[in-house]
Each structure stands twice: as C-alpha cells, then as structure tokens.
Amino acid sequence: MRHLIATASVISLFCGGAASAQVIARGDETAPLSVLGAKPLDGMKPTFNARRESASKPTVPSFADQPEDGQWTMPAKNLASTRYSGLAEINRDNVKDLQVASTFSVGTSRGQESAPIVVGDMLYVVSSFPNVLYALDLTKPGFPMKWKYNPAPATAAQGVACCDVINRGPTYADGKIIYNTLDNTTVAIDARTGTLVWQTKLGDINKGETMTMAPLVAGDKVIVGNSGGELGVRGWSSALDLKTGKLVWRAYTTGPDADVKIGPRYKPFYDTDKGKDLGVTTWPPDMWKQGGGAVWGWVSYDPELKLVYYGTSNPGPWNHEQRPGANKFTAGIFARDLETGEARWFYQYSPHDYYDHDGINENVLLDVTWEGKPRKVLVHPDRNGLVYMIDRTNGEVLSAGVYHYTNTNFGVDLKTGILRDNSAKLPKVDKVTRDICPAPPGAKDWSPSSFSPKTGFLYLPHNNLCFDERLSEVGYIEGTPYVGAEVNMKPGPGGHRGAFTAWNVTDGSVAWNIPETFPVWGGAVATAGDVVFYGTMDGWFKAVDSGSGKELWKFKTGSGIIGQPTTWKGPDGHQYVSVLDGVGGWAGAIVAGGLDPNDGSAALGFVAAMRDLPKVTTAGGTLYVFKLP
Amino acid sequence: MKKVLTGLSATALAVALVSYPPLRSAFAADGTVASAGEPEVVLSPQRPGGSVIPTTGHERAKKYENDPDAIAYGKALFSAFNCSGCHAGGGGGFGPALSDTKWIYGGSMENIVATLYEGRPNGMPPWRGKIPDEQMWQIAAYVKSLSKPGGIAPPL
Numbered sequence: 001m002r003h004l005i006a007t008a009s010v011i012s013l014f015c016g017g018a019a020s021a022q023v024i025a026r027g028d029e030t031a032p033l034s035v036l037g038a039k040p041l042d043g044m045k046p047t048f049n050a051r052r053e054s055a056s057k058p059t060v061p062s063f064a065d066q067p068e069d070g071q072w073t074m075p076a077k078n079l080a081s082t083r084y085s086g087l088a089e090i091n092r093d094n095v096k097d098l099q100v101a102s103t104f105s106v107g108t109s110r111g112q113e114s115a116p117i118v119v120g121d122m123l124y125v126v127s128s129f130p131n132v133l134y135a136l137d138l139t140k141p142g143f144p145m146k147w148k149y150n151p152a153p154a155t156a157a158q159g160v161a162c163c164d165v166i167n168r169g170p171t172y173a174d175g176k177i178i179y180n181t182l183d184n185t186t187v188a189i190d191a192r193t194g195t196l197v198w199q200t201k202l203g204d205i206n207k208g209e210t211m212t213m214a215p216l217v218a219g220d221k222v223i224v225g226n227s228g229g230e231l232g233v234r235g236w237s238s239a240l241d242l243k244t245g246k247l248v249w250r251a252y253t254t255g256p257d258a259d260v261k262i263g264p265r266y267k268p269f270y271d272t273d274k275g276k277d278l279g280v281t282t283w284p285p286d287m288w289k290q291g292g293g294a295v296w297g298w299v300s301y302d303p304e305l306k307l308v309y310y311g312t313s314n315p316g317p318w319n320h321e322q323r324p325g326a327n328k329f330t331a332g333i334f335a336r337d338l339e340t341g342e343a344r345w346f347y348q349y350s351p352h353d354y355y356d357h358d359g360i361n362e363n364v365l366l367d368v369t370w371e372g373k374p375r376k377v378l379v380h381p382d383r384n385g386l387v388y389m390i391d392r393t394n395g396e397v398l399s400a401g402v403y404h405y406t407n408t409n410f411g412v413d414l415k416t417g418i419l420r421d422n423s424a425k426l427p428k429v430d431k432v433t434r435d436i437c438p439a440p441p442g443a444k445d446w447s448p449s450s451f452s453p454k455t456g457f458l459y460l461p462h463n464n465l466c467f468d469e470r471l472s473e474v475g476y477i478e479g480t481p482y483v484g485a486e487v488n489m490k491p492g493p494g495g496h497r498g499a500f501t502a503w504n505v506t507d508g509s510v511a512w513n514i515p516e517t518f519p520v521w522g523g524a525v526a527t528a529g530d531v532v533f534y535g536t537m538d539g540w541f542k543a544v545d546s547g548s549g550k551e552l553w554k555f556k557t558g559s560g561i562i563g564q565p566t567t568w569k570g571p572d573g574h575q576y577v578s579v580l581d582g583v584g585g586w587a588g589a590i591v592a593g594g595l596d597p598n599d600g601s602a603a604l605g606f607v608a609a610m611r612d613l614p615k616v617t618t619a620g621g622t623l624y625v626f627k628l629p
Numbered sequence: 630m631k632k633v634l635t636g637l638s639a640t641a642l643a644v645a646l647v648s649y650p651p652l653r654s655a656f657a658a659d660g661t662v663a664s665a666g667e668p669e670v671v672l673s674p675q676r677p678g679g680s681v682i683p684t685t686g687h688e689r690a691k692k693y694e695n696d697p698d699a700i701a702y703g704k705a706l707f708s709a710f711n712c713s714g715c716h717a718g719g720g721g722g723f724g725p726a727l728s729d730t731k732w733i734y735g736g737s738m739e740n741i742v743a744t745l746y747e748g749r750p751n752g753m754p755p756w757r758g759k760i761p762d763e764q765m766w767q768i769a770a771y772v773k774s775l776s777k778p779g780g781i782a783p784p785l
Contacts, residue, residue: 159715159752162723230714432785468785474711479754481714481723488785589722596728599720600784607720608784 056369057456057506060084061376063303064365065453068528070569073172075115075214075523076448077566079301080365083450084526085567089575091529094628095543095553101576101627102143104136109619110592111584113446115169115214115523115564116623117177118578119191121571122146124177125580125623129158129165131181135194136623139571143625147194153183157205160479162230163586163603164593166212168446169564173217174242180211186224188245198245202226206479208233216299218308218338221248225295229313229358230604232482235293235330237310239341249341253293253312253329254279260329261341268345269395270417272326282325290476291323292316293330297360297446300378302392307335307344309378309392311359318356318440319471319484321429326351331359333380335395345395349382350419354426355408356440357383362448363392364458366505370398379505381449381460383442384409384419387503401508403460403501404443405493408436427469427485439465439489440604441586445521448564449503452526455546457502457511459532461520463587464492464499465609487605497609500524500534502549512549518613521587522579523564529575535561537583538616541624557581559620560613562588574627582621583613592619672735690738693770703771706764710756718782719775724753728775736776741769 059065064078068086077083090098106112106127116125123136123143133149158165161182170179176188176197184203189196202224203209208231216223221239229235235253240246251261260279268274275281280288294313301308315323315330332348349359363378368389370377378392385406389398400412410420425436444462451458467489474484491497498516503509518537526532526546535541537560543553560583567577584592589603590610600608693699707713715721719728734744745765748755756765774780 155750156752159723159754161752470785472708474714475709477711480711482711483714486718486785593721594726594729594731595717595722596720596726596781599718599726599728599781601782602717602720602726603722604717607717 058366058368058377058379058451058453060451060453061302061304061365061367071120072115072118072566072568074117074216075169075171075564076298076300076362079216079218079303081298081300081362081448082364082453083448083524084452086528087567087569087575088527088529090527090531090567090577090628092531092545092552095529095531097628098543098553098555098577098626099629100555100624102625104134104143104145104623106134106580106582106621106623107132108621109582110621111164111166111588112563112580112582112621113166113168113522113585114580116566116578116580117170117172118566118568119172122191123578124170124172124191126167126170126179127621128167128582128584129153129161129182131167131179133170133177133179133189135191149189149194149196151181151185151187151199153181153185154205157183157210160205160208160228160231161210161212162228162481164584164589166585168212169214171215171217178215178217178222180213180215180224182210182212184209184211184226186211186215186222186240186245200240200245200247202238202247208479213296213298216301217242218299218301219303221338223299223301223308223310225299225310227294227296229292229294229296229316230481230483231479232290232316232476233292233294234289235295235312237295237334237336237341239338251334251336251341251343252279253295254283254288254291256280260343261336262343265337266343266345267394269347272351272416272418273328273346273348278326278328282328284323284325287323290316290482291327291330295360297358298362298448300363300365301338302365302376305376305393306338307392308338309333309335309363309365311361311363311380313358313360314353314356317474317482317484319429319474320352320354320427321471322473322484323352327353331357333359333363333390335392347390347395347397347417349388350384354421355436357442359383360446361444364449364451365392366451379451379458381444381458381462381503383438383444385438385443386411387458387508389505389508399508403503403510404438404462404464404499406437406443408438427471429471429473432468432470434468435466436469437466437492438463439467439609440487441465441519441606445519445586447521448523450524450526450532451505452532452546454528454530455502455526456504456506457546458505459524459526459534459546460501460503461522461524461534462499462501463519464494464497464515465489465519466492467605469605483604486601488600489605489609491609498536500544502546514544514549518560518610519587521562521585525565525567525577527567533565533567533577533579535563535565535579535581537562537588537613539581539583541565541579555624555626557624558622559583560588560591560617570627577626578623580621580623583617583619588613590614591617672740687739689766693766694738694773696770699767699770700774702764703767703769706760706768707771710760710768712768719780727772728781730776736773738766738769738773741772742766745769
C-alpha cells in the first residue's frame, strides 16, 4: 500500500495539486517593512507589551516550594519546573574552587541532552541512542556503576529522528526510573535493581514517530508525548498508569474534538480558540492527519488545579503555503485535566506557524501579584522571542515581553491574544526571504531555563540566529521528512550565535545578557548559593553570579555541552554539580552526525551557521561531577 | 540557468511520472519492481584468498553515471521522494552526508542502487516497490554527482 501513497503524492505534487494553495495570514497584516530592525508603523505600537505595572517578585507555588532535600529526582527539579536548588554550600564566593569529583563515559557519542538525576544514594543518567540507563553508586569512591539497563530500541529508529538521536532524560517516582526510548517505548525500571518493571509501546517509527522527551510523573500518572514534527506525524500526549504502564488516556493535537479531548469543560480564553472541530476545520481537507503538533518538550503540573501543561510542536509541513488556516492545535499550549486528559484551555503562540516555531518550551509555574491581585501564572519563553506570562487557570496572556531580537512579529495583541506578524518576513514558495529573525530553532529552543526565587530572574540558555528561506512544494510520504523548505541559518545581530540571558520576571525586562559564540543548547540551574550553571557547545561548563551575570568559574569538558546540569547533596553531606558533555542535537548535528560543512542546507539549514564547530569540539559523552575541595 | 534547469526537470518529471509506462507496469501485483538485472551487493572488495570482487562496471552504471540528463532527473526525484529531507543538499541531516568521501555501504553506482532498493539498518528506508528501477539509477547518478567538484548546489 505504501508505494501507492508515495506515488500518488508525487504525482499530485507535479500536477499542481498542492501548488495552488493560498496563504491565509494570521492576525494583523502590516505593510511590508524592510530588513533588520524594522520598526512598527504608526498605530502598530505597543508592541512588545512592556509591563505597565510591576508585578511583585514571583513566588514558587507551595507544591514546588518544599524544604530542600538535596535530591534531584526529575529533570526540571519539581512540578513547577523551576530547576532551582536550595543548596548553598557552593556559593558565589567559593565556586571558583570547584573541581572534578568523578567522570563516567556513557558509551555513546551522539548528542547528550539528558539530565543526571539523583535519588537517595544513586545517580541515574540516560545516553543518546540506544538509550542505555546507567545507575551510579554515590556511596563509593569514584561513583562506580552499579548496574545498567539497555532497552535495545530498534536500530531503524535513528532514521526518523529529525535532529540527532538524543534523549532528554529519565525521571523518578514510586521506586522506578521512567524514560522514553527513541523507538516509542516508555520503560519503567526498578531503581534499586535495574530490572524492567513495565514497558509500553506508544508509537510507530514507520509513521515517523520517535520519543525523545523526558516523562513527567503527575500524581499516579506518567505524562509522555511523541516527536516527529518534521515527519508529518500526528502529535499526541498520553497518560500512563504509574503502577502498570497501562495507557489511561491519549489526546491528539489535531483532528476532531473527540480525539483532541475537547468537550464541555474546554474554555479557552480567546475567541480564536473556540469552535467545533477546529483541529479539522483550520486545515485543508485531511491535512490534519499529518499536521504535526508533536509533544516533544516539557510538561509541568499543578497538583492543586490538577492541570497538566505542555506545548505542541510546529505544524507540518514547514511550507505554510500548503496548509492555509490556523492549523489548530499546533504551536501552542494545552492545559489538560490530569485524570481524563480533557482540554481545559488552549492558547496558540503561533497561529499558522510560518517559521517552525514550536511551542514546546518549558512552562515555569509561578505565583505573582498582577495589578494588585494574586494570579497563578506560568512563564514560557517561546521560540518567537517573547516570554509569555499566562494565567494558568484560564489561559489569559497577561504579558508577552521581548527577551531577544526578532523581526518576525510585533508582539501580541493582548485583546485578541494574536501574534502580530511582520508580513515582510513571511517565507514564500520559490522566492528567497532573507534575514528572518529568529531562525527555525527560535530565539530559544528546548534548552530549559531556571528560575531563582531569590532574584526573581529566569535564566535563559538560548540562540542568536537569523536565516534565509525558500519554500518548495513537498509531498507527504509516510515515514519520511515533510518539510518543504530550504534554509540557510546565520548569526544574528552582533555576530555571536548564542546567549545566556537573565530575564527579570518581576518587571518583564532583561536584567543581563552574556553573548556566547555558539547557541546555548543545554539547560540551566540556579541555586540558593547565588550561582547559575550552564554549558556551552565549545565545551565550557560555567558558573555565573545569579545577580550580575559575572563569570565566576569555568571548566573545559572533553566535548561540547548540550546537556542539563543538576545539583544535589551526596551521601557525604556535601553539594555536587553534575552535567553530561557530548555535543550534538540539532545545533551540533554537524559534529555528532559528521555532516558536510560544505552544504549549508544540511541539518535543515543549521550547518550553515555551525561550520566552525568541528574545529573546536568533537563528539563525546561523559558525565562530569564537581565538588568543592 | 539553474532555475530553468529545475523547471525543465520538474516538467519533464511530471510528464515522466504521469505518462511513464514503467510506473504502472513496473509494479508487480505484490508491489515488487519487475526489473532485469538487479545490482550486486558487494560492500567490501576484500575476499578470502585475495582475489578481487568487481563492485563497478555494471552496464547500467556506465549508462547513467555522468549523464547530465540522468543527474537532472535524479535531482528532481531526490527532492520528490524526500531524500533531501534527510540528506539535505548532500550534506546530511537525519541521514549521513552523501557529498563527502565516506560511503558506509559502498559508493559505486551499484552500491547506491542496492541501498535504495533494500534500505539500510540504521534508518535508510527501502524503496523497493516504490520507485521504478530506472529512477533508482537516476537518483544514484545524482547522489554520485554530489561528491564531485561543484556537486553541491550554491547557498540560497
């Protein structure tokens, strides 16, 4: 059957079946504006939604503001995803003395994005494909391996992983280490013995699906989702029973309301998200079936509201001219009832996404006082260059401030919730649009930020990339890429390609900014010791002052870093910091996948901006653990 | 010039795909391609006893390799079947680079066609039954051309 589909697609492609698609632009249309630094026209201002009134310094919700127990049991540290540790033995005065306590090779050399997690006296970490789970004994000198578990995922899964064969880490609950394998299996491993407790197959590589995200355990359920927005998958999230792994619910991103789990309890804040079967009607006929909206990023959970929050990926294909409409419910955020999976609200960051601007970045749950009233919010730094503050009870956007240069939009119309696009920067079929900022990975990709309640700052590892793009018609062939775009990425303003930025959540401004040579593709951790840790793709693991951004310490790792640091208290009562090196991911595919620097269009155009990376780092995969002398 | 060539190729390809007799007749009922003389799969010329196994010289290889028309058709097919989605303009992405000098499964025309037919274990899908035999050779001709001087298209 499959060959018939493929053949039909190709024929319709060349007979102009899809070529007559018309663009339906979203939101406000503006007159064409020119080049970098375009200014909004009269009447177009207030763009960037500067906060008119300072909110109070945000606080961490009580469910995530527990006394520090010294563990780090899930990649985002807690359900609110703050990635903040209350440990303070390592502080801004003594961090300069930090030294290596132990190293461990994870045995693979593709990109390592996993977070080392610590439960009791054990450290757990997952390698890139084939996703081997290692358990290290922290009670013994050198932290030796206690056991390993190899899930033996299907080798062919590597062929449908869009952006390196990475894994974003394990999580712990109920005596089990739980993580996803590239070939779409969620596994639960006994944390003491390393034996398999349950495994659940959730997707199909032949449809282009993989799983790379870190599961989140919420109550008695495990929340997971698929990857494959570049392969025309149909995105979904699922809840599994923590005890048995049995599928409790699945909610699709596209399709009829029943599949998206939209019912009477669905009450989005904005009119544009209201209506029947929007997951079908905002697409050309049947295109929702391969419309993307994968759920490959971060999940947060509010146990008081019993709501799960996660973002959805870009719609497929990238060529937006082939999919006129708002393309619900891609490039947005869902709040879902934990028990049933029912959608409670949805907000679309990028209706009819033009730029591969997935909405999957982390959602940090905070409490603020807004215009004199307490609000439960989530803070979300999006690919589109805006940090959203959204009321997490109802989906209202309170503010959307600019944390990084963009010329694709003029911010959010807070009345309608709609992103105001810059029509001068829309990509087109058979015509090159130049100097679009930010590039497809956005001003910030998956790399998770950290929030310190001491400073009120959100620490953002991110990108400074622009790009040129030409779209082309693409046919859907199951299990193959579904993109339809030629991309050439380049450094953004200033010439550097990355940045580490402190975003002051209190007043919606940039507190400080550290330019970095390469995209900052790993995570951040802030601590009560007033330091923030992050790594760079050229292999520097850094500690900076959480208040000023001043560099306090750095250590050169063997390979570049795209992993997530964690910090924890060892059995000896002392604080440690851990991180994986191993360059790769989409940004580092040129090294991890040995791509040809002569072809800038390689790795979906990322190679054009990363040609010099192979000159400064090579592939790797080593866990580094640091401590004070 | 490039644009004209692409346009021509696309038009020619559309005609080829719609009216190309082998497209329908080449597919047997079971989805396999009826093709005379499938390529040998020889990944290493090394052999016990020291004799040499020929990996090149197939009649069709000689016909298609370096044939500008075959390369132009192959380029259009490379895009139409989403090969470019994984291998980009030759530099790679999901899949390995094709424009360098490293050939995991052999770099002869025969090897490339064999890879297209059968797929490879690390994720290259098999196209047997989905792409007619002649188009396999055209794609291989284009893939071969990528590692030659000027093989990679200039940037946008």
